[in-house]
Amino acid sequence: MTGPVVWKKVESLVPGEISMETVRLSDDQPPIVRIGQSLTEDMVETLKEKGVRYLWVQISSVKPPVVKPEKIEQLKEEIKDIFGDAAEKLRVDRREIANLSHEIVNDIVKNYSDKLSLILLIQQNDEEYTYVHEVHAGMISTLIGLESGLKINQLSRLSFAAIIHDIGKILVPKDILYAPRRLNEKEFELVKKHVEYGSRICENSDIRDPEIISGVRDHHEKLDGTGYLKGSKKGEISLEARIIAIADVYDALISNRSYKSSWSPYRAISEIIKMASFGKLDRELVQAFVSVVGLYPVGTTVLLNSGEKAIVVGNTRGRATQPILRLDNGENIDLAEEKGLTIVQVLD
Numbered sequence: 620m621t622g623p624v625v626w627k628k629v630e631s632l633v634p635g636e637i638s639m640e641t642v643r644l645s646d647d648q649p650p651i652v653r654i655g656q657s658l659t660e661d662m663v664e665t666l667k668e669k670g671v672r673y674l675w676v677q678i679s680s681v682k683p684p685v686v687k688p689e690k691i692e693q694l695k696e697e698i699k700d701i702f703g704d705a706a707e708k709l710r711v712d713r714r715e716i717a718n719l720s721h722e723i724v725n726d727i728v729k730n731y732s733d734k735l736s737l738i739l740l741i742q743q744n745d746e747e748y749t750y751v752h753e754v755h756a757g758m759i760s761t762l763i764g765l766e767s768g769l770k771i772n773q774l775s776r777l778s779f780a781a782i783i784h785d786i787g788k789i790l791v792p793k794d795i796l797y798a799p800r801r802l803n804e805k806e807f808e809l810v811k812k813h814v815e816y817g818s819r820i821c822e823n824s825d826i827r828d829p830e831i832i833s834g835v836r837d838h839h840e841k842l843d844g845t846g847y848l849k850g851s852k853k854g855e856i857s858l859e860a861r862i863i864a865i866a867d868v869y870d871a872l873i874s875n876r877s878y879k880s881s882w883s884p885y886r887a888i889s890e891i892i893k894m895a896s897f898g899k900l901d902r903e904l905v906q907a908f909v910s911v912v913g914l915y916p917v918g919t920t921v922l923l924n925s926g927e928k929a930i931v932v933g934n935t936r937g938r939a940t941q942p943i944l945r946l947d948n949g950e951n952i953d954l955a956e957e958k959g960l961t962i963v964q965v966l967d
């Protein structure tokens with residue numbers, strides 16, 4: 620299975636389309652649909668009944684995603700094992716993480732071109748989210764790093780930090796971590812500690828690179844000093860932590876959690892831009908992110924000045940307002956090459 624995947628509203632799914640994610644409502648139930656399965660009418664009905672709103676599905680070819688969804692699933696399972704081991708031993712295997720981080724960096728460097736497609740998987744279960752979130756953070760951070768001109772060895776450390784940035788959560792009680800409600804102040808203080816636990820697990824594992832340690836420890840710091848744990852400000856937060864912070868917020872926004880439903884990629888990128896303009900996230904790094912995923916990320920449904928409706932299936936680097944679209948009639952058009960056609964509205 621290669622390429623072109625879009626994030627579709629469940630109500631507009633068509634039987635026969637290939638699901639690019641596994642949807643499982645809880646661990647003790649079989650999945651409603653598995654990655655790679657062709658959708659049946661029954662599956663679509665069940666998704667609707669269970670309140671699932673969006674699904675990544677494959678449509679015909681435009682551009683392969685920077686990391687394929689089935690690869691993300693595979694990496695997620697590996698991260699899950701790493702977290703499981705770490706919960707017992709309070710340490711991680713440095714080489715194992717380095718291997719995963721190389722896989723992400725290699726895929727992204729290989730697929731990094733003028734035309735890109737970033738596909739992220741939506742999880743229905745909070746614990747599964749924790750693991751896929753690490754993979755997504757690795758992917759988004761690597762993309763931002765690459766767009767910002769980082770070298771391969773810097774990208775490797777960045778991606779390394781990103782895929783274990785929440786490893787400290789293994790020491791936060793699960794009933795608090797996955798509570799399907801807003802946390803009280805005391806509980807939130809406990810959750811905040813995951814950044815400190817994370818850097819300790821790194822030290823326990825003989826991971827000494829300051830870029831990795833700071834990426835894990837400081838990914839919740841905000842440039843204006845309103846973040847945690849230390850409340851550090853701009854000059855005090857490493858490049859790695861500033862990049863992971865963007866990846867972390869974006870992926871959290873588009874994700875389904877028990878206490879919030881997923882935001883559309885368009886709404887999420889708008890929020891990221893707002894946070895940069897309020898001085899919370901690094902403006903230049905957000906600019907690099909927008910340069911890669913555009914203002915209308917893959918999966919956004921838009922209305923054109925021609926009156927036609929279309930879905931974003933790819934982006935052209937540096938052309939934030941001119942994505943590659945797929946029209947309702949199945950035709951693909953690249954707004955970066957099409958004169959006169961513009962997006963007038965987002966329909967998500």
Ligand SMILES: [Fe+2]
Pocket residue numbers: 784785813838839867
């Ligand atoms: Fe975190």
